[in-house]
Amino acid sequence: MAAEVPMFQYNTEQANKLMKSAIPLMAKLDIPPTPYNYGIWYEYVSNRTPKLNQVVDQALRRFGSLPAFVSKEVFNEFLLPEEFQHAHQRDESFKHLTQHLETETSSVSSEIAQFNNTILLTKKALKHYSNDTDQLARLAMLLEQGAFKANQAIDGYSRTLANTQEELAALRSELLDAKKNTELDVMTLLANEKGFERSLFSLAPAAEDDLSLLLVDIDHLGAINQDYGIKVGTSLIRYIAKLLLNNLPENSFIARLNGGQFAILLSETELSIAAQFAETLRHQVSIQKIRYKNTKVLLRQVTVSIGVATLVGDESPKELVERARHYLLYAKRTGKNNIAHHE
Numbered sequence: 001m002a003a004e005v006p007m008f009q010y011n012t013e014q015a016n017k018l019m020k021s022a023i024p025l026m027a028k029l030d031i032p033p034t035p036y037n038y039g040i041w042y043e044y045v046s047n048r049t050p051k052l053n054q055v056v057d058q059a060l061r062r063f064g065s066l067p068a069f070v071s072k073e074v075f076n077e078f079l080l081p082e083e084f085q086h087a088h089q090r091d092e093s094f095k096h097l098t099q100h101l102e103t104e105t106s107s108v109s110s111e112i113a114q115f116n117n118t119i120l121l122t123k124k125a126l127k128h129y130s131n132d133t134d135q136l137a138r139l140a141m142l143l144e145q146g147a148f149k150a151n152q153a154i155d156g157y158s159r160t161l162a163n164t165q166e167e168l169a170a171l172r173s174e175l176l177d178a179k180k181n182t183e184l185d186v187m188t189l190l191a192n193e194k195g196f197e198r199s200l201f202s203l204a205p206a207a208e209d210d211l212s213l214l215l216v217d218i219d220h221l222g223a224i225n226q227d228y229g230i231k232v233g234t235s236l237i238r239y240i241a242k243l244l245l246n247n248l249p250e251n252s253f254i255a256r257l258n259g260g261q262f263a264i265l266l267s268e269t270e271l272s273i274a275a276q277f278a279e280t281l282r283h284q285v286s287i288q289k290i291r292y293k294n295t296k297v298l299l300r301q302v303t304v305s306i307g308v309a310t311l312v313g314d315e316s317p318k319e320l321v322e323r324a325r326h327y328l329l330y331a332k333r334t335g336k337n338n339i340a341h342h343e
């Protein structure tokens with residue numbers, strides 16, 4: 001499992017050794033020197049993720065190299081825990097990490113390219129000057145200097161990898177802490193169903209016919225998964241989560257219950273206001289132009305259906321949820337992209 005494979009979990013000396021085995025292999029197979037590829041080939045030569053090696057070997061058999069689209073997938077699948085790709089609160093730290101790796105990668109790559117060039121020139125020169133000892137001594141010195149500089153660049157890169165390992169470990173431990181919080185939905189970083197229930201049960205006793213519940217459900221999520229792929233569907237759930245969160249009024253609480261379904265609790269909000277708010281949310285979603293960031297594919301119109309209910313009399317929290325669910329189903333049955341509530 002990708003999430004259990006710590007990336008670059010070696011000390012600097014070991015990292016250095018692995019890098020030095022990975023680089024010639026990449027050169028031999030004509031693999032472009034991108035951060036993805038360095039990560040993959042580093043992992044490949046370490047032999048500690050057999051599944052990654054299998055996939056890479058398969059791609060090599062099929063394509064004779066590792067095409068960019070495969071390396072990106074392999075990197076995401078095996079080296080990047082799913083949460084790192086999407087947990088938006090950590091976007092900044094992760095962006096910083098990858099930018100740093102990218103800069104270091106391009107400097108080590110140019111050093112190695114220069115060294116390769118020196119080797120090529122030396123080979124040609126050797127043909128012409130094979131009897132000229134002065135020239136041979138000069139060529140030997142050039143090679144030595146080139147090797148020294150390339151070696152230095154690789155050492156520096158290995159140190160960067162070791163530092164990256166530490167930073168990733170810190171991010172990973174933050175994520176694990178978040179996972180331990182049993183009321184958190186790790187996919188969207190909203191509350192989960194348990195968090196919702198606790199909030200509902202704590203708000204209901206003090207409510208005076210003014211605690212409203214909106215059950216918001218993404219329409220046709222199954223078809224979206226089918227047409228664009230599960231990853232797009234999951235990304236869409238995160239997108240809608242963020243959109244809802246950004247549009248919440250004060251005195252509100254939001255949770256993801258399951259799949260593409262969210263619950264919003266509005267305190268001190270009577271039914272008419274809650275229904276107006278639901279209509280605003282529905283409209284907001286329906287006018288979004290949503291593009292999947294990895295492939296830039298523009299999704300067809302995305303809509304939500306919303307069931308609205310406001311706590312009445314001595315109704316229990318469970319009954320309130322049942323009523324909201326009933327209205328949500330009604331909104332779905334009457335065409336979706338719709339809101340429903342009692343009169």
Ligand SMILES: Nc1nc2c(ncn2[C@@H]2O[C@H](COP(=O)(O)OP(=O)(O)OP(=O)(O)O)[C@@H](O)[C@H]2O)c(=O)[nH]1
Nearest residue numbers: 218219220221222223225230231233234259260332
């Ligand atoms: N991508 C993705 N899909 C999910 C996730 N959880 C549930 N689903 C999918 O969401 C779909 C929910 O199915 P339904 O409740 O029948 O609803 P729907 O296809 O959205 O259709 P309507 O709700 O009637 O509009 C199923 O196809 C699930 O596989 C998730 O975390 N990620």
